[in-house]
Amino acid sequence: MIDLNEHTITAEVVRRWDGCADPRFRELMTALIRHLHDFARETKLTEAEWMAGIKFLTAVGQKCDDLRQEFILLSDTLGLSQLVVARNHSRPPGATEQTVFGPFWVAGAPRLPHGADIANGATGEPCHFSLTVNDLDGRPVPEAVADVWHADSAGGYDVQAPDWTMDQAKMRAVFETDAAGTVRFWSVVPASYPVPTDGPVGDMLRASNRPPMRPGHLHVMVQKPGYDTLITHVFVNGDRYLDSDAVFGVRKSCIGDYVRHETGRAPDGRTLDRPFYTLDATLTLARA
Amino acid sequence: MIDLNEHTITAEVVRRWDGCADPRFRELMTALIRHLHDFARETKLTEAEWMAGIKFLTAVGQKCDDLRQEFILLSDTLGLSQLVVARNHSRPPGATEQTVFGPFWVAGAPRLPHGADIANGATGEPCHFSLTVNDLDGRPVPEAVADVWHADSAGGYDVQAPDWTMDQAKMRAVFETDAAGTVRFWSVVPASYPVPTDGPVGDMLRASNRPPMRPGHLHVMVQKPGYDTLITHVFVNGDRYLDSDAVFGVRKSCIGDYVRHETGRAPDGRTLDRPFYTLDATLTLARA
Numbered sequence: 199m200i201d202l203n204e205h206t207i208t209a210e211v212v213r214r215w216d217g218c219a220d221p222r223f224r225e226l227m228t229a230l231i232r233h234l235h236d237f238a239r240e241t242k243l244t245e246a247e248w249m250a251g252i253k254f255l256t257a258v259g260q261k262c263d264d265l266r267q268e269f270i271l272l273s274d275t276l277g278l279s280q281l282v283v284a285r286n287h288s289r290p291p292g293a294t295e296q297t298v299f300g301p302f303w304v305a306g307a308p309r310l311p312h313g314a315d316i317a318n319g320a321t322g323e324p325c326h327f328s329l330t331v332n333d334l335d336g337r338p339v340p341e342a343v344a345d346v347w348h349a350d351s352a353g354g355y356d357v358q359a360p361d362w363t364m365d366q367a368k369m370r371a372v373f374e375t376d377a378a379g380t381v382r383f384w385s386v387v388p389a390s391y392p393v394p395t396d397g398p399v400g401d402m403l404r405a406s407n408r409p410p411m412r413p414g415h416l417h418v419m420v421q422k423p424g425y426d427t428l429i430t431h432v433f434v435n436g437d438r439y440l441d442s443d444a445v446f447g448v449r450k451s452c453i454g455d456y457v458r459h460e461t462g463r464a465p466d467g468r469t470l471d472r473p474f475y476t477l478d479a480t481l482t483l484a485r486a
Numbered sequence: 487m488i489d490l491n492e493h494t495i496t497a498e499v500v501r502r503w504d505g506c507a508d509p510r511f512r513e514l515m516t517a518l519i520r521h522l523h524d525f526a527r528e529t530k531l532t533e534a535e536w537m538a539g540i541k542f543l544t545a546v547g548q549k550c551d552d553l554r555q556e557f558i559l560l561s562d563t564l565g566l567s568q569l570v571v572a573r574n575h576s577r578p579p580g581a582t583e584q585t586v587f588g589p590f591w592v593a594g595a596p597r598l599p600h601g602a603d604i605a606n607g608a609t610g611e612p613c614h615f616s617l618t619v620n621d622l623d624g625r626p627v628p629e630a631v632a633d634v635w636h637a638d639s640a641g642g643y644d645v646q647a648p649d650w651t652m653d654q655a656k657m658r659a660v661f662e663t664d665a666a667g668t669v670r671f672w673s674v675v676p677a678s679y680p681v682p683t684d685g686p687v688g689d690m691l692r693a694s695n696r697p698p699m700r701p702g703h704l705h706v707m708v709q710k711p712g713y714d715t716l717i718t719h720v721f722v723n724g725d726r727y728l729d730s731d732a733v734f735g736v737r738k739s740c741i742g743d744y745v746r747h748e749t750g751r752a753p754d755g756r757t758l759d760r761p762f763y764t765l766d767a768t769l770t771l772a773r774a
Contacts, residue, residue, distance in 0.1 A: 201736070201737055201738040202565075202568065202572070202734055202736070202737070203572050204569055204572040204573045204576070207565050207568060207569050207572065207734055208565065208569070210565070210734065211564060211565035211734060214694070214696050214730075215694055215696070217694070217695040217696070218693070218694045218695050218696075219695060220693065223693060223694070224694070225529060226529055226531075226535065227690075227694065229525055229528055229529050230525060230564075231564055231565065233521040233522070233524060233525045234521070234564060234566055235565065235566065235569055236521060237517055237518060237521045238566060238569055238570055238573065239569070239573065240517055241513060241514055241517050242573065243514075243570055243573070244570075244574060245570055245571070245574050247514065248561070248566075248567070248570045252555070252557045252558055252561065255543065255546075255547060255557050256547050256550045256555070256557050257547075258543075258547055259543060259544050259545075259546060259547010259548050259550065259557075260547050260548060260550065262544045262547065262548065267540070267544070269540045269543050269544050269547075270540055273536070273540065276499060276518075276519055276522060277490075277495050277496070277498070277499035277519065277523065278522055278523065278526060278536070279536070280490065280495060281492055281495050281496070281523055281526055281527070282526055282531055282532075282533055282536045283533070284490070284491050284492040284495065285492045285526065285527065285530065285531070286532060286533050288492070402515075405506070405508065405511060406502070406503055406505070406506045406511070406512070406515065407505040407506050407507060408502050408503070408505065408506075442502075446490055446495055446498065446499060448489070448490070449489055449490070450489040
């Protein structure tokens, strides 16, 4: 069609997808076009603002490499990731809720026996973790595979060290639940931390006066055939950033009590003469 | 706020811009978030589709370099560029309309006298261009600066040659209108051509079964103090792609008659013994 104006152009752009053989791709693209055009019309987007957007998106793409995904970070900080997660994992009442996967999981973490100390020299106060995996009827789920990973007391993940390889793994491991549905291990208390702010998303957060902080949390992924894979966090109850997670990942069913003990007997029978923490959390799986 | 779900999350993400000191930035970002979230909800975007989108946008960013702007190409092929151009240059009836700038203009093109042949060896059938710049009252606009640039008979621009520098300029120049508001020069007839399809936007067009073609056109930018700078094309009337420009740039007031002559006397008095074309076009400027 010739002679498009700002009102007629959207229908014409949508029409160009008439020949698309994949109906779902067509549905997604035409919905995207309608929203993109409505955004520009509603905001009366100027050419200078359009160019600023082009430059921002280009910088986001160019910040990405094998270990950094700035577009996921953008999606996270705009709440899109958590929206998509929530939409695709609406679980029955009582089941533990899904949160964002985040960028720090790595395939091939060491498979360890219960009781192992996965801190592997990481800094922080020792914490004994006990995670019990149940089904919705409260029955334990044995032989489930539980990936765990988290940050140290400075808010850093092992993979953020230069030239990191898996033989330097800290604060990450894979366990299997026992007959009681439980995994137990030692590590350190995970601290709150900022999302990476040295790229264009950091510029966006600063321009918005938005804190980049995430509350402290343990990441857990639990997989067992027959169950909806659970990707979630166990957030530190009382963390000052619970209410303002930069990536909107906090759900009520994902908060755990990291209990401080000055000294004394730990759940595994050991006696500690320095302060330590214990976390006892229950993760409830829904059927697939 | 804790315990966001797919319905409550949007208000919370918008609320996070409450502390933004720049009201326009806040307006743009919150409108963007609302549309982005509505898009995901309406389409029931899956996690796999979300990840495909992340990978696509990353690839678009990584295709960009000093000579290639794949995000502008994406904006062009989604009709956003032309929408923004149309919105920001709604001109009074009678004024020549604005179209997309495109990626092939380069600063510093040679300033040439009227009558020059700017083809500079480019392939194609010779064409005598006569462009008259008027105001809305039909009065000529002298001493306006007119940048012109276009593709050859194969649809290629000079800048697409490897290691191109301005001393190899072809089919681009800068003229000044004379007392009659006119500039005259020789070049070749611009052919239709595909937008670059060797990147992710090319993949998108193929997946959509959308032709990548643009109808043949001369680019013109006319600048004179006191007038709204005009960035437009003079499209080749009769081109088979006028109705399906891949970047939605065709406006009725931007089509010109490129008239074929078998042999004979050209407008500058020269006699040609081979076929040639003439274009006589009027560009009407609106006041700034």
